[in-house]
Amino acid sequence: xxxxxxxxxxxxxxxxxxxxxxxxxxxxxxxxxxxxxxxxxxxxxxxxxxxxxxxxxxxxxxxxxxxxxxxxxxxxxxxxxxxxxxxxxxxxxxxxxxxxxxxxxxxxxxxxxxxxxxxxxxxxxxxxxxxxxxxxxxxxxxxxxxxxxxxxxxxxxxxxxxxxxxxxxxxxxxxxxxxxxxxxxxxxxxxxxxxxxxxxxxxxxxxxxxxxxxxxxxxxxxxxxxxxxxxxxxxxxxxxxxxxxxxxxxxxxxxxxxxxxxxxxxxxxxxxxxxxxxxxxxxxxxxxxxxxxxxxxxxxxxxxxxxxxxxxxxxxxxxxxxxxxxxxxxxxxxx
Ligand code: SF4
Numbered sequence: 001x002x003x004x005x006x007x008x009x010x011x012x013x014x015x016x017x018x019x020x021x022x023x024x025x026x027x028x029x030x031x032x033x034x035x036x037x038x039x040x041x042x043x044x045x046x047x048x049x050x051x052x053x054x055x056x057x058x059x060x061x062x063x064x065x066x067x068x069x070x071x072x073x074x075x076x077x078x079x080x081x082x083x084x085x086x087x088x089x090x091x092x093x094x095x096x097x098x099x100x101x102x103x104x105x106x107x108x109x110x111x112x113x114x115x116x117x118x119x120x121x122x123x124x125x126x127x128x129x130x131x132x133x134x135x136x137x138x139x140x141x142x143x144x145x146x147x148x149x150x151x152x153x154x155x156x157x158x159x160x161x162x163x164x165x166x167x168x169x170x171x172x173x174x175x176x177x178x179x180x181x182x183x184x185x186x187x188x189x190x191x192x193x194x195x196x197x198x199x200x201x202x203x204x205x206x207x208x209x210x211x212x213x214x215x216x217x218x219x220x221x222x223x224x225x226x227x228x229x230x231x232x233x234x235x236x237x238x239x240x241x242x243x244x245x246x247x248x249x250x251x252x253x254x255x256x257x258x259x260x261x262x263x264x265x266x267x268x269x270x271x272x273x274x275x276x277x278x279x280x281x282x283x284x285x286x287x288x289x290x291x292x293x294x295x296x297x298x299x300x301x302x303x304x305x306x307x308x309x310x311x312x313x314x315x316x317x318x319x320x321x322x323x324x325x326x327x328x329x330x331x332x333x334x335x
Contacts, residue, residue, distance in 0.1 A: 003070075004174055004207045005031040005054070010067035012046075012053045021279045023049040025231040026066070033174070036201055036208040038218030038239070040254060041228035044276050047211045050228070051177050054209075055092060056084045072174060089120040093168035097180040099160040102167075103152040109136075110148035113167055120171045135166040138203075139196050158189035162196065169200055176201075179211045194220045215251075216258040219243060224312075227251045230277045230287025237313030247307070247315035250288045252329045286318065294319060294327050 012024040024046040031037050039047040052058050054069055056076060068075045072091065076084060096102060104112055110132065117128035129148075136144035139162040152160060161181060168176055178197065182190035198221050201208055210222055218225050218239060225242040227235040227250065235248040246252060253272035274291035277283055286292070286299040298318050307320035319327050 038222035046231040099164035241313040
């Protein structure tokens with residue numbers, strides 16, 4: 001598998017009246033074709049800004065200040081807006097937590113899907129209709145011919161999200177970015193949507209970036225995980241590395257806040273106490289230090305290096321330094 005996306009030393013800032021907000025700081029990661037990666041972190045960690053940088057859809061005050069984002073062999077940071085529009089329409093699709101933000105409430109599903117296919121793929125009306133019906137069937141919408149004639153409000157939340165996935169994938173993008181796609185849904189529907197995404201990834205070889213605050217849902221679908229905090233990637237590895245062998249206290253905190261189906265009734269979930277750092281004035285040391293019970297003097301003074309844990313795992317925490325005290329996560333739950 002070769003890389004579809006290569007992000008290197010990416011930094012994105014917002015230039016506001018009160019100063020420069022360093023929302024994403026020096027992050028690097030790759031995504032292979034057909035691979036799914038989770039970007040996990042609390043709100044304000046930089047995960048959504050990372051993806052809006054990849055799409056080049058930052059608000060006016062936002063700017064990529066450093067680094068490269070190579071998508072399918074082209075650095076999108078340097079592309080003209082016209083070329084970027086083409087990539088957005090044909091090669092990268094996004095789905096959001098609330099499908100109503102992307103679906104037009106006054107147009108039938110058929111009109112919306114057919115128009116998108118005609119515009120981006122140049123299909124004739126009949127062919128676009130056929131592809132739309134096939135896609136709706138693929139995401140498990142019963143009687144797709146009939147349902148195509150309906151308006152978004154005639155669908156339940158879960159069904160709307162399926163329509164959104166069908167629309168996003170009908171143009172056969174190389175990359176699907178799913179931003180908290182299941183947060184508004186109940187647990188059963190959430191599991192169904194994740195299964196559909198997984199299924200389609202295999203059938204269509206689409207790469208997926210799943211953005212979420214919930215480490216629990218990445219286990220179902222992602223091959224790899226990037227954990228973000230304070231605009232930085234603080235740990236990355238395979239899903240198994242992160243769940244079974246995490247070497248970062250922030251990831252431990254996220255893992256402790258994932259419900260465990262076996263012990264849910266006995267064990268209280270532990271929220272991570274404290275507030276995320278102020279990105280107007282990011283700390284010079286580890287961004288997690290004020291909330292970390294293992295923080296040492298070096299953590300306050302110096303940004304942690306990225307320590308190599310294995311060929312697949314990196315962790316930016318001073319506890320991985322050979323001279324640091326040996327500390328392990330107290331509870332372990334495997335995947
Ligand atoms: Fe905690 Fe220090 Fe590791 Fe940061 S570098 S997570 S403060 S131990």
